[in-house]
Amino acid sequence: MSVKKILTWLGIAFLIFFVAFRPNSAADVFQSLGSTIGDIAQGFSEFFTSLVA
Known part of the structure; x- marks a missing residue:
């Protein structure tokens, strides 16, 4: 696996975790x-x- 693919999956996992456990903070972001x-x-x-006028 490439580093890019690993970082992408870690980012997706973090996003899911953030939305699941801190929904108000995620909504604010x-x-x-x-x-x-x-x-x-x-x-x-x-x-x-203003450029056209």
């Missing part, structure tokens, strides 16, 4: 990630809008 992605998308949108 995913909410924060979603908010950050939304902020980035809004920034790109504002940039292209």
